[in-house]
Amino acid sequence: MDSVFRALADPTRRRLLDRLFAENGQSLHRLCADLGMSRQAVTKHLKILEAANLVAVHRQGRERLHYLNPVPIAEIAARWIGKYERPRLDALQALKVRLEGGRDGET
Incomplete structure (x- = not known):
């Protein structure tokens, strides 16, 4: 649970979760839109969310689609x-x- 609390402590990560709640299964490109951050920065936030099991990733061809996992x-x-x-x-x-x-x- 500590990793979940740490992941939720950051407003950018909460915003990413909100965006996935609104529309699940988004690519990195779509998640980066309107954030004012580099792809690398968003990727780092997504990795923290993945490590906390709040986001699941599914490969579809060359894209990685991100899905909200509300269980934690x-x-x-x-x-x-x-x-x-x-x-x-x-x-x-x-x-x-x-x-x-x-x-x-x-x-």
């Missing part, structure tokens, strides 16, 4: 969030959102 995140949720009283956390989150006048999930 679900394990974190079960271990670190699920053990706390979920109804209380949901009520506090709803109250926070209502008081801040925002929508749920915004940071």
